[in-house]
Amino acid sequence: GVKKVNKAIVGIAGELVKGTTTTVHYERINSEIRIDTSELKNIIQKVQWKAFDRIRQQLAWETGHSEIEVKLINAAIVDVRIDGYKISNPVGFQGKDVSISIFNAYAPMVHLGALQKISDDLNLDLLNIAAEPYAVARSMGIEEADDFSAVFVDIGGGTTDVAVVRNGGLEGTRMFGLGGRAFTRRLARELNISFEEAEILKIKYSERKLNESVSSKIEKKLENDCDVWLRGIELTLSEFSESNILPHRFFLCGGGSGLPGLKKALISSNWKENLPFARPIEVSFLQPKDVVNIIDETHQLKDPQDITPMGLANLALDFVGEEKVLSGMLRRAVKMIQK
Numbered sequence: 031g032v033k034k035v036n037k038a039i040v041g042i043a044g045e046l047v048k049g050t051t052t053t054v055h056y057e058r059i060n061s062e063i064r065i066d067t068s069e070l071k072n073i074i075q076k077v078q079w080k081a082f083d084r085i086r087q088q089l090a091w092e093t094g095h096s097e098i099e100v101k102l103i104n105a106a107i108v109d110v111r112i113d114g115y116k117i118s119n120p121v122g123f124q125g126k127d128v129s130i131s132i133f134n135a136y137a138p139m140v141h142l143g144a145l146q147k148i149s150d151d152l153n154l155d156l157l158n159i160a161a162e163p164y165a166v167a168r169s170m171g172i173e174e175a176d177d178f179s180a181v182f183v184d185i186g187g188g189t190t191d192v193a194v195v196r197n198g199g200l201e202g203t204r205m206f207g208l209g210g211r212a213f214t215r216r217l218a219r220e221l222n223i224s225f226e227e228a229e230i231l232k233i234k235y236s237e238r239k240l241n242e243s244v245s246s247k248i249e250k251k252l253e254n255d256c257d258v259w260l261r262g263i264e265l266t267l268s269e270f271s272e273s274n275i276l277p278h279r280f281f282l283c284g285g286g287s288g289l290p291g292l293k294k295a296l297i298s299s300n301w302k303e304n305l306p307f308a309r310p311i312e313v314s315f316l317q318p319k320d321v322v323n324i325i326d327e328t329h330q331l332k333d334p335q336d337i338t339p340m341g342l343a344n345l346a347l348d349f350v351g352e353e354k355v356l357s358g359m360l361r362r363a364v365k366m367i368q369k
């Protein structure tokens with residue numbers, strides 16, 4: 031049986047949740063002096079204010095509102111460099127240019143209030159609310175690897191979440207409102223069956239349990255939607271491609287990724303012309319064994335659908351264990367902003 035649960039981490043995603051990594055350069059007046067804790071605190075505070083300011087400006091520009099009620103849900107330091115060298119903790123280092131990249135995810139106020147209320151009603155201690163694509167991007171434990179670049183794609187029922195990691199740092203996350211349910215609805219409509227029946231059929235099809243002629247019929251019916259989905263990916267990635275080559279490695283997860291047409295669409299060649307990929311695209315699926323720090327003793331987590339909650343569990347460990355120095359400083363800076 032399940033033991034009594036009293037702590038929870040809640041993941042949120044969806045079209046209204048956005049994440050951006052902002053890199054801020056901070057120039058030190060005296061580069062000979064070693065950085066101490068209080069200077070670092072000061073730097074992180076300044077950097078986070080700047081990052082938050084940029085996000086507010088960007089949101090105001092995108093939505094046309096000068097002031098919208100957004101709340102920071104998730105902040106994390108993804109990269110720290112001194113004079114260009116990647117380091118994990120600047121305390122004790124000398125140098126002039128400190129550059130810090132902070133990932134910030136934010137969402138409209140109303141959502142967060144609702145989550146807090148649900149947790150209270152369930153008597154759960156809400157450790158944290160985290161952006162799901164952030165959890166997925168961290169699930170493989172790549173934060174130490176300087177040369178790791180990949181695109182993480184979490185295809186759920188209602189949305190597809192994309193996270194881009196370049197050189198070990200999460201660059202940003204985006205979502206679009208198309209997931210597995212759209213394909214089920216298509217089958218239901220085309221075959222004039224109920225949603226529930228269409229769902230069963232879709233899963234059987236994905237698991238290759240149907241005969242060839244039925245299979246190819248379904249494939250045909252879903253082709254257009256796969257194409258629309260692919261356009262969503264293209265559009266999303268175009269927002270990341272301005273200055274830099276896009277990672278060619280794709281990791282898929284989420285229940286919706288089981289649909290064969292989606293991987294097929296990704297490796298097809300008719301969408302990449304306008305995007306800066308340097309190499310042919312490689313697609314693989316994230317499996318429970320790929321998630322760091324989490325061991326499934328129940329043996330019930332078995333496919334890419336389980337990755338997002340496992341990734342959240344991995345993040346939860348950050349909140350129950352001893353807090354890292356930098357995370358603590360950032361958390362306090364965030365608290366000041368949230369007030």
Ligand SMILES: Nc1ncnc2c1ncn2[C@@H]1O[C@H](COP(=O)(O)OP(=O)(O)OP(=O)(O)O)[C@@H](O)[C@H]1O
Pocket residue numbers: 043185186187188189190209210211214229232233236237283284285286287288289335338
């Ligand atoms: N084997 C499979 N093949 C194809 N699709 C599948 C398979 N298993 C589950 N799905 C689809 O995956 C979707 C649910 O995936 P998931 O559990 O990741 O979504 P979610 O996290 O609840 O949704 P969202 O992320 O949009 O909030 C459903 O649309 C379901 O039809």
Ligand SMILES: [Mg+2]
Pocket residue numbers: 043162184185186187284338
């Ligand atoms: Mg999901």
